[in-house]
Amino acid sequence: MRRLFRIFERPPSSSDAVELEIRHHIESRAETLMESEGLSETEALREAERRFGDVGRVRSEMEGGERRRRREREHARRLRESIQDAKFALRALRKSPGFAAIAVLTLSLGIGLNTAIFSVVKGVLLDPLPYPDADRLVWGVGSFSGSDGASVSPPDYLDYRERSTSFEYLGARRGVGSYALTGLDTPEIVRGQSVTAELFEALGGAPLLGRTFARRDEQDVTRVLVLSYAFWQSRFGGDPEIIGRTVSLDDEPYEVIGVMRAEFRTLSETDFWRPIPLHVGGNLVRRFHNLRLVGRLRSGVTIERAQAELDVIAARLEREHPESNATWRLAIAPLREVVVGPVRTGLVILWGSVALVLLIVCANVANLLLARGAGRRAEIAVRTALGASRSRIVRLLLVESLTLAGAGCAAGTGIALLGVRLLTALDPGNLPRIDRIGLDGWGVAFAIGVSLATGLVFGLLPALTASRPDPTRALKAGGRGGSGAAGRIRGTLVVAEVALSFVLLLGAGLLLRSFARLVSVDPGFRPDGAIIASLSLPSARYETAEEVLAFDEALRDRLRALPGVTSVGLTDILPLSGNGNDTYMAVPGRHELGTESQFNAQIRSASRGFFESMQIPLLRGRGFIAADRAGAPPVVLVNRPFAETIFPDEDPVGQRLLIDLGEPLEAEIVGVVGGVRDFTLGGPPPMQVYFPLGQRPAWSQQVVIRASTDPAAIMNLLPGLVTEIDPVQPVGSVTTYGDLLERSVAQPRFQALLLGLFASVALVLAVVGVYGVLSYLVAQRAREVGIRMALGASRSRVIGLIVRRGLRLTATGLAIGVLLALGASRFLASLLYEVSATDVGTFVGVAVLLGLTSLVASYLPARRAAGVDPTTTLRQE
Amino acid sequence: MAGPVEILPGTLELLVMKAVASVDSMHGFDILRWLRDATDEALVVEEGSLYPALHRMERRGWLDSEWGISAKGKRAKYYRLTRTGRQELVRQERSWLRYVAIVGRVLVAGSGG
Numbered sequence: 004m005r006r007l008f009r010i011f012e013r014p015p016s017s018s019d020a021v022e023l024e025i026r027h028h029i030e031s032r033a034e035t036l037m038e039s040e041g042l043s044e045t046e047a048l049r050e051a052e053r054r055f056g057d058v059g060r061v062r063s064e065m066e067g068g069e070r071r072r073r074r075e076r077e078h079a080r081r082l083r084e085s086i087q088d089a090k091f092a093l094r095a096l097r098k099s100p101g102f103a104a105i106a107v108l109t110l111s112l113g114i115g116l117n118t119a120i121f122s123v124v125k126g127v128l129l130d131p132l133p134y135p136d137a138d139r140l141v142w143g144v145g146s147f148s149g150s151d152g153a154s155v156s157p158p159d160y161l162d163y164r165e166r167s168t169s170f171e172y173l174g175a176r177r178g179v180g181s182y183a184l185t186g187l188d189t190p191e192i193v194r195g196q197s198v199t200a201e202l203f204e205a206l207g208g209a210p211l212l213g214r215t216f217a218r219r220d221e222q223d224v225t226r227v228l229v230l231s232y233a234f235w236q237s238r239f240g241g242d243p244e245i246i247g248r249t250v251s252l253d254d255e256p257y258e259v260i261g262v263m264r265a266e267f268r269t270l271s272e273t274d275f276w277r278p279i280p281l282h283v284g285g286n287l288v289r290r291f292h293n294l295r296l297v298g299r300l301r302s303g304v305t306i307e308r309a310q311a312e313l314d315v316i317a318a319r320l321e322r323e324h325p326e327s328n329a330t331w332r333l334a335i336a337p338l339r340e341v342v343v344g345p346v347r348t349g350l351v352i353l354w355g356s357v358a359l360v361l362l363i364v365c366a367n368v369a370n371l372l373l374a375r376g377a378g379r380r381a382e383i384a385v386r387t388a389l390g391a392s393r394s395r396i397v398r399l400l401l402v403e404s405l406t407l408a409g410a411g412c413a414a415g416t417g418i419a420l421l422g423v424r425l426l427t428a429l430d431p432g433n434l435p436r437i438d439r440i441g442l443d444g445w446g447v448a449f450a451i452g453v454s455l456a457t458g459l460v461f462g463l464l465p466a467l468t469a470s471r472p473d474p475t476r477a478l479k480a481g482g483r484g485g486s487g488a489a490g491r492i493r494g495t496l497v498v499a500e501v502a503l504s505f506v507l508l509l510g511a512g513l514l515l516r517s518f519a520r521l522v523s524v525d526p527g528f529r530p531d532g533a534i535i536a537s538l539s540l541p542s543a544r545y546e547t548a549e550e551v552l553a554f555d556e557a558l559r560d561r562l563r564a565l566p567g568v569t570s571v572g573l574t575d576i577l578p579l580s581g582n583g584n585d586t587y588m589a590v591p592g593r594h595e596l597g598t599e600s601q602f603n604a605q606i607r608s609a610s611r612g613f614f615e616s617m618q619i620p621l622l623r624g625r626g627f628i629a630a631d632r633a634g635a636p637p638v639v640l641v642n643r644p645f646a647e648t649i650f651p652d653e654d655p656v657g658q659r660l661l662i663d664l665g666e667p668l669e670a671e672i673v674g675v676v677g678g679v680r681d682f683t684l685g686g687p688p689p690m691q692v693y694f695p696l697g698q699r700p701a702w703s704q705q706v707v708i709r710a711s712t713d714p715a716a717i718m719n720l721l722p723g724l725v726t727e728i729d730p731v732q733p734v735g736s737v738t739t740y741g742d743l744l745e746r747s748v749a750q751p752r753f754q755a756l757l758l759g760l761f762a763s764v765a766l767v768l769a770v771v772g773v774y775g776v777l778s779y780l781v782a783q784r785a786r787e788v789g790i791r792m793a794l795g796a797s798r799s800r801v802i803g804l805i806v807r808r809g810l811r812l813t814a815t816g817l818a819i820g821v822l823l824a825l826g827a828s829r830f831l832a833s834l835l836y837e838v839s840a841t842d843v844g845t846f847v848g849v850a851v852l853l854g855l856t857s858l859v860a861s862y863l864p865a866r867r868a869a870g871v872d873p874t875t876t877l878r879q880e
Numbered sequence: 881m882a883g884p885v886e887i888l889p890g891t892l893e894l895l896v897m898k899a900v901a902s903v904d905s906m907h908g909f910d911i912l913r914w915l916r917d918a919t920d921e922a923l924v925v926e927e928g929s930l931y932p933a934l935h936r937m938e939r940r941g942w943l944d945s946e947w948g949i950s951a952k953g954k955r956a957k958y959y960r961l962t963r964t965g966r967q968e969l970v971r972q973e974r975s976w977l978r979y980v981a982i983v984g985r986v987l988v989a990g991s992g993g
Contacts, residue, residue, distance in 0.1 A: 015947065020957065024908060024931060027956045031909040032927075034952075056928030068935045 115418025501816025809861025
């Protein structure tokens, strides 16, 4: 009987429990004392307390333990309940596989896309540069009046290196060049970079074998090499005895003095490095700017302080060498900015877009859950009536959405894995360190985090709505009645979906238009059908200009003899190849070299046949002829932008130019050719001056062949023709101009493609959202529709009623979307070419597209509603 | 007869389990009283140390508890031996008896030599 009583005794809270237990003991003791010793109640209590000892100490000792025990029990209970909830959720989801499949698919798409883009963003933007203390690394470029990003001359570099105290190391480098590697089985073109001492140290790279360059290697032309790890492995089989071995490059013997570690890079891919003889020949000329600097700041020196010191040195150099250093300075920036800066905007926009997709996904799944919640109203009401608290029900529903999110996460990780592989395969060509991008632990953690967050975001609202306490009403309505609040929330979600989709579609539309403009730009020459090949004649074997020209003539003759070849030309630098070369020039009598009046233009060398092969039109005067060779009067061609800028109102033909080629050269302008887009397809054609190859020969050159036959055949024959002329001369890359151009639009294509993909996903989701909400609405209002039709409303009237409701939601979404897009447009502007970020046509087009699709999405459920026989619906009620 | 003895450290738990095992369930004061009766008041259990010991044993899973109404109509916390507690009691009883036997042998041997 005692036990029976006890069952209904609820345990007191933890501190009360301890207090009660001690109290019980003392009172029991006091009672016995009163009985046995005949003490009064007060005396007995006092005596009982005395015997018990220090009540406070015992109590606090017990309370600590008690609290811990309760916590543990509580945790165990929660866990038990959660497992129960999860089991229940899985069971519930298994009962509606269609709903579960759609929700998981949608979620996995959102989570997968986000994780894939996150992996790229992390690999490119967030991971530190692969150098020790990379935040102390700076990039240094020349800067002079009105122009940034120029190079630095070797004498200036040496002065900065000697005079500044801000740097632990200050190194310099040139671009990567190609060399003919001979003396091994087959001649091969390899990549080499000229660097100064201290560059390796600045980047924190110690050699794996041997040594790197020292200052003594810069004193004279020293033929020594440091090999990259990959080159050492692939070409020399990782030979441990490589140090001291001689390698033949461009027919010159070079001694290998070092091998770098596998992970070391000098910001570009190269096979080897060679020292720059800073104290020899052209490297002593202050006007020849050809170095980019990499410095390691001393620890504790800020970039501002270092820049201030460099400015002081620059001012002193300006006083010492006014003829070359007027307004020149050395500008430094964090290396990190230089590496990731150019791609940051594009990636951040992609990341933002994919986040919008995720929001739409959340809205959609929330919508699905709301519809489901409405269907489960009765079930929830029963649970509430049986005593489940609201928080318990919310928890149950949240566990259900988290279970969905978990499944979405698993599938999404798979999508992300594929996505990352696809993204790196789509390599836009400008993503730094793309080879290191992959789905790693961080990516997986990100996916899990995103899934949890989405699970809460899309689950909370429906859970709160569905668990709204009012069991009686819900039970009475038999689970069929809808709640106005849920309907409003669903409408709001659809509006949000439409608005976000509008922003994404607009972004994609603008990028696609911009891309279309870009690829339809007239580059000033005809790339399709042109074959290009690069050649690098070693100066050891081709010592004089005559020898180079003889080779060129022989190659031209052989190529032109091939069937189908219509013209062959050579140049030193091809348009849109990413390279350039410029110098100062002046028109005698108007400007003077070495003063502010001189101007700068791109210079190129071109053979006869070059303009025909490129199909660059000759606008005035004559092209190059065989007589334009060494010893003949110097002549040049200028392009249209040059003619229009320098000789706006005159005929340039017959004018003379003074050109700074180390020594000033005076040449006559004999003709004008069309301008070509040179550095970027989007930029305007720069001013250019062409020298005849016969008067300004190039050892490193590009062959352009135009043929009426299959280019592949000619491309295959080309290496053989070169071997006929010079058996040890390798041919560099042979490709078509089309391929080269592909690369120059790879980045905009990458962006347009991805944003297009995201926008398509968004569009589908938004349409599904609109369709879902209206289907639900129709189902809810079946009775109302039935009554209306029974009362004589026409079919078209009923359809109109429902479609109007859908269009109202869409229109609201569109209006909000337009505002959002206007706000976001400035982020996109920098990625657009000749398309305004607020381009009206695109805005209207996207709005029409969204409007039409949502019209269809509204019409289908409306027609279904109107097609129902009113008697059936009414009887169902 | 000598006066009451202080309880040896480590034996309180054994005694408590023995006490609780004797009936279905007991509250703290009952346990004290049972120990006093069983030892003819020869053993002194410090009242202040009993309750922390009870809670400790509960955390270890040897005891289980529930709140109920005592015979005198007061709210009291009742302790009961769990299955683990029962096993623990057997284990501790055995090891105590062995211990006493060994110590006894040593003492006998000592006094004989």
